[in-house]
Amino acid sequence: MDLKLLSALNAARADRKAAVLVTDLDGAAPARLVTDANLAGDALEEPIRAALRSGKSGVVGETRVFLTVQVPPAQMVIIGAVHISQALVPMARQLGYDPVIVDPRTAFATPERFPDVALKAEWPDVALPPLGVDRYTAFIALTHDPKIDDPALLHAFEKDCFYIGALGSRRTHAKRVERLTAAGASPEAVARIKAPVGLNIGAISPAEIAVSILAEVTQAWRQGIA
Amino acid sequence: MLSTDEDILSQAEAWAKAGKGVAVATVVETWGSAPRPVGSHLVIDEEGTFLGSVSGGCVEGEVVTEALDVIGSGKAKLLEFGVADETAWRAGLSCGGRIAVYVEKVG
Numbered sequence: 001m002d003l004k005l006l007s008a009l010n011a012a013r014a015d016r017k018a019a020v021l022v023t024d025l026d027g028a029a030p031a032r033l034v035t036d037a038n039l040a041g042d043a044l045e046e047p048i049r050a051a052l053r054s055g056k057s058g059v060v061g062e063t064r065v066f067l068t069v070q071v072p073p074a075q076m077v078i079i080g081a082v083h084i085s086q087a088l089v090p091m092a093r094q095l096g097y098d099p100v101i102v103d104p105r106t107a108f109a110t111p112e113r114f115p116d117v118a119l120k121a122e123w124p125d126v127a128l129p130p131l132g133v134d135r136y137t138a139f140i141a142l143t144h145d146p147k148i149d150d151p152a153l154l155h156a157f158e159k160d161c162f163y164i165g166a167l168g169s170r171r172t173h174a175k176r177v178e179r180l181t182a183a184g185a186s187p188e189a190v191a192r193i194k195a196p197v198g199l200n201i202g203a204i205s206p207a208e209i210a211v212s213i214l215a216e217v218t219q220a221w222r223q224g225i226a
Numbered sequence: 227m228l229s230t231d232e233d234i235l236s237q238a239e240a241w242a243k244a245g246k247g248v249a250v251a252t253v254v255e256t257w258g259s260a261p262r263p264v265g266s267h268l269v270i271d272e273e274g275t276f277l278g279s280v281s282g283g284c285v286e287g288e289v290v291t292e293a294l295d296v297i298g299s300g301k302a303k304l305l306e307f308g309v310a311d312e313t314a315w316r317a318g319l320s321c322g323g324r325i326a327v328y329v330e331k332v333g
Contacts, residue, residue, distance in 0.1 A: 001250055001330050003242050010236050025254065025304055025328055057265025059255060066254045066328065068265060 021068035080142035081108040124152040157189040165197035234278040238269040247272035249293035258323035302330040
């Protein structure tokens with residue numbers, strides 16, 4: 001493997017860009033790196049697109065060509081410096097996420113409640129744009145406050161996050177669907193919200209709810225990133 | 227914190243830029259029950275220092291030995307490992323699966 005190719009692969013990752021290293025295991029052709037910039041028209045465009053959707057490395061069909069697939073590491077944005085978030089942050093880190101918390105309510109978003117975590121005590125319209133929310137972001141709205149959660153969710157729709165979850169009962173969620181639809185969100189976008197948030201494992205305590213949320217996020221990441 | 231496969235490739239780049247001979251080993255195929263998924267990496271420097279894992283410990287020793295050979299020759303190798311009793315003369319996988327590992331030099 002050419003050092004330049006390895007550097008380019010690592011640079012793409014640092015830049016949160018998807019990239020695929022194409023290696024001929026028989027050494028018949030030199031390895032090459034395929035990114036969004038040069039994917040169109042590539043001889044292996046279709047299998048590479050499929051590999052990017054699945055996020056899985058592998059040999060192409062019956063050939064001797066191996067694709068090393070690199071999709072950006074998942075990040076996590078949590079709306080709400082609430083009790084569940086306190087349990088969620090350390091667990092999310094164990095799973096490899098680097099969580100960021102957004103909550104304009106300064107009584108909640110305090111360093112005492114959230115030591116050692118990126119905390120944005122600002123409204124979503126100010127806090128979110130610099131965070132680089134993207135396809136590879138898990139987005140979790142936990143404030144229960146439509147003034148905060150709704151604009152945040154609209155941002156998550158726009159960025160096509162792989163996971164969008166929002167706390168609230170079915171009744172709360174039905175009202176949220178009405179509001180977001182009135183705000184211009186498409187039915188497909190609204191339908192992407194996981195609500196009530198998390199897998200149904202009978203979670204009661206904040207830590208249990210965090211487990212159920214992270215289980216659902218993991219499921220979306222591993223099985224549904226396509 | 228656990229090293230991800232991505233951190234491992236960054237380490238390979240850093241070693242190579244520091245002038246060391248480096249090889250990258252990648253799990254390219256698995257059959258049956260395999261300890262590490264396709265795409266997992268082990269990176270090795272010329273002194274045998276390694277980071278990452280292709281089998282969770284079963285065959286790393288042999289991969290490192292082969293990698294030192296690859297660093298020396300510059301010629302990539304495709305290694306296959308099966309259950310221990312089928313390949314009694316070399317390292318095997320106790321879990322019963324088989325894996326193919328591609329080892330190539332960086333540079």
